[in-house]
Amino acid sequence: MHFLRIGIAIAVAALLTDAAVVLENGLPVDWEKAPADLSKFPLSSGVVTINPWDFSQRMGMYRLLMNSTADYMSFLWANASDSPLWGLPMQLGWKLKSGRLADPTGATTCGKHSGDPMCISPQSYWACVNYYVSVIPFLAAVHTGVIGDGVTQIQVQAPADGAQDYCISYTDCSQKYPDMMSKWETFFKTLKIVSSSKGTDLEKKDRVLGSMWDAQQASLQQATSSCQQRQNPYSSKEVSFSDSWISASDYVAAAHFQSSIEKSEKFMRPLPSRILKEGDEAPNIADLSTEENHTVYIFSWMSSANKLLGGTLVRLWRSAMCSEVAREKGRTLLEDLLLNPKFAVSGLLSVLTEMELLTGISPG
Numbered sequence: 001m002h003f004l005r006i007g008i009a010i011a012v013a014a015l016l017t018d019a020a021v022v023l024e025n026g027l028p029v030d031w032e033k034a035p036a037d038l039s040k041f042p043l044s045s046g047v048v049t050i051n052p053w054d055f056s057q058r059m060g061m062y063r064l065l066m067n068s069t070a071d072y073m074s075f076l077w078a079n080a081s082d083s084p085l086w087g088l089p090m091q092l093g094w095k096l097k098s099g100r101l102a103d104p105t106g107a108t109t110c111g112k113h114s115g116d117p118m119c120i121s122p123q124s125y126w127a128c129v130n131y132y133v134s135v136i137p138f139l140a141a142v143h144t145g146v147i148g149d150g151v152t153q154i155q156v157q158a159p160a161d162g163a164q165d166y167c168i169s170y171t172d173c174s175q176k177y178p179d180m181m182s183k184w185e186t187f188f189k190t191l192k193i194v195s196s197s198k199g200t201d202l203e204k205k206d207r208v209l210g211s212m213w214d215a216q217q218a219s220l221q222q223a224t225s226s227c228q229q230r231q232n233p234y235s236s237k238e239v240s241f242s243d244s245w246i247s248a249s250d251y252v253a254a255a256h257f258q259s260s261i262e263k264s265e266k267f268m269r270p271l272p273s274r275i276l277k278e279g280d281e282a283p284n285i286a287d288l289s290t291e292e293n294h295t296v297y298i299f300s301w302m303s304s305a306n307k308l309l310g311g312t313l314v315r316l317w318r319s320a321m322c323s324e325v326a327r328e329k330g331r332t333l334l335e336d337l338l339l340n341p342k343f344a345v346s347g348l349l350s351v352l353t354e355m356e357l358l359t360g361i362s363p364g
Contacts, residue, residue, distance in 0.1 A: 020094050020097065020098060020268060020269055020270070020271045020272065020273040020292070021093070021094070021097040021098075021273070022090045022091075022093055022094045022097075022264070022265055022268040022269060022271075023090065023093070023261070023265055024093075026081075026261070027261075028059065028062070028086070028089040028090050028092070028093045029059075029092075029093030029094075029096055029097060030055065030056060030059060030093070030096075031059065031063065031089070033056055033059075034056050034057075034059035034060040034062070034063045035056070035057065035060035035063065035064070036060075036063055036064070036067065037064065037067070038064065038147075038148060038152060038154070040060070041057065041060065046152075046153060047153045047154070047155050048152055048153065048154045048155065049155045049156075049157055050154065050155070050156050050157065051157040052120070052131065052134065052135050052156060052157065053119065053120045053121075053122060053157070053159050054118060054119070054120065055092075055096055055101065055118040055119070055120055056118060058092065058120060058130075058134055058135075059089060059092060059093075061134055061135065061138040062085075062088055062089035062092065062134065063089070064138070064147050065085060065088075065137065065138060065141055065146075065147065066083065066085060066086070066089070068141060068146050068147045069083065069085060069141075069146060069188075069191060070083070072146075072191045072192060072194075072195065073085075073191075075194075075195035075204075076194070076195070076201065076204055076205050076208060077205075077260075081260055081261040081262065082258070082260040082261075082262075083260065084208070084209055084212055084257075084258045084259045084260060085212070085259070086259060086260055086261045086264055087259025087260075087264040087268075088133055088134065088137075088259075090259075090261070090264045090265070090268055091130065091133075091268070092130055092134065094268055094271055095126045095127070095130060096111075097273070098271070098272065098273050098274055098275065099111070099274060099275050100124065100126035100127075100275060101119075101120045101121060101124050101126060101127045101130075102119075102121055102124060103121035103123050103124065104121070104123060104124060104125070104230075104233035104234055104275075105123050105233045106233075107123075108121065110123075111124070122159035122160075122161050122162045122165075122166070123161070123162065123230060123233070124230065125227055125230040125231045125234065125242060126242070128165075128223065128226065128227035128230050129220070129223040129224075129227050129242075129246075131166060131223070132180070132219040132220065132222055132223040132226070132227075133216060133219045133220070133223075135156055135166075135168075135173075136173060136177075136180060136181065136184060136219055137184050137187075137215065137219070138156075139156070139169065139170045139173055139181075140170070140181055140184035140185050140187075140188060141184075141188055142154055142170065143170045143185065144185050144188040144189060144192075146188045146191075146192070155168070155169065156168045156169065165226065177222055179218060180215075180218040180219055180221075180222050183211075183214050183215040183218045184215045184218075184219075186211060186214075186215070187208075187211040187212050187214070187215040190207065190208060190211040191208055191211075194207055194208055202324060203324070205258070206256055206324050206327070209256040209257075209258060210256055213252075213253035213254075213256060213257075214253075216249070216253065217249065217250075217253050220246055220249055223246075224246055234275065235275075235276060235277045235278045235280075236278065237276040237277060237278060237279075237280045238275050238276040238277070240276075240300060240303075241272065241276050241296055241299065241300070243303060244299035244300050244302065244303035245299060247299075247302065247303040247306065247314075248299050248302060248303075250314045250317070250318070251302070251314070251317055251330075251334060252334065254317055254318045254321040254327075254330070255321050255327045255330035255331045255334060256321075256327050256331075257331060257334070266335075266339060267338060267339070269291070270289075270291035270292055270294065270295040270338070270339065271292065271295055272288060272292050272295070272296055273288065273292060274287075274288075276296070280296075282294075282296035282297040282300065283296070283297040283341075290341060291339075291341070294338075294341040295338060298337060298338055302337075317330070
């Protein structure tokens with residue numbers, strides 16, 4: 001019995017090492033090390049200056065965001081771990097642990113274990129994309145009064161290299177990307193008023209989730225354009241994965257996925273735990289787990305199928321997600337598709353069949 005327990009422990013440990021690291025002690029990576037309030041950030045001449053190119057400080061922006069929205073979220077989700085904003089810091093943690101925040105050009109040791117592992121490189125495509133779902137919502141939250149006292153001045157530090165490619169203040173960002181900033185403001189305003197609005201809890205949750213995903217999609221769409229040149233140093237396999245990862249958000253957003261800690265962890269653990277290189281062919285990448293291989297493969301299939309159909313797959317999916325009931329069914333379909341390798345083997349096109357039943361529209 002003793003040896004059986006040891007064997008089980010080893011097997012569990014092996015499974016854990018095969019998976020991407022997205023949580024530590026049930027919270028996002030290095031969560032407890034991140035600043036918990038504005039007083040913990042550097043202060044100079046009465047201005048709080050946040051350096052988003054330091055992992056702890058970028059994660060700190062998320063921690064402030066979670067703390068500041070906790071009371072609003074508690075009207076909808078009694079458990080603090082159920083806030084749908086948890087998916088954002090968990091993504092940042094995965095990117096750090098998988099090496100995706102490091103300098104891909106090799107010109108510096110930023111983000112490398114041989115240099116400063118907590119450094120976030122402005123040259124990283126993944127860091128650039130995350131900028132639009134970390135700094136941007138943070139600035140919008142400050143502007144709408146969700147974060148801060150409305151008096152303290154807050155400034156975001158520009159990177160030493162490529163500063164012209166990043167907006168660094170609410171005014172700067174709203175002038176460059178008015179639609180994106182407006183959608184994040186709308187989300188925070190919606191969050192503040194929804195607790196006193198009419199409707200069932202289900203309707204209120206769906207409204208908040210819809211507004212949140214609308215804002216996230218606006219950020220990712222802008223990032224796709226603004227960060228594109230930063231894909232150049234990566235392998236074609238990593239670029240393909242990053243594109244399919246962005247494309248997958250269309251399905252998740254339309255289904256109003258509630259990205260709580262528990263649900264986000266289920267979808268993020270199978271993400272590839274390292275940067276893909278030339279020669280990696282999912283589902284047969286030797287040093288990635290079966291689950292990681294499946295995720296890379298399915299993301300690629302979803303993106304390729306949509307391109308082959310001229311965008312019809314995404315349009316059909318969005319059309320299908322037209323009600324709370326349909327979105328609930330859509331979330332179940334996504335879970336089967338992304339988390340169950342046997343589901344894909346039994347027939348990937350079953351997803352299309354399910355959507356036909358939901359919409360009565362043929363994809364052909």
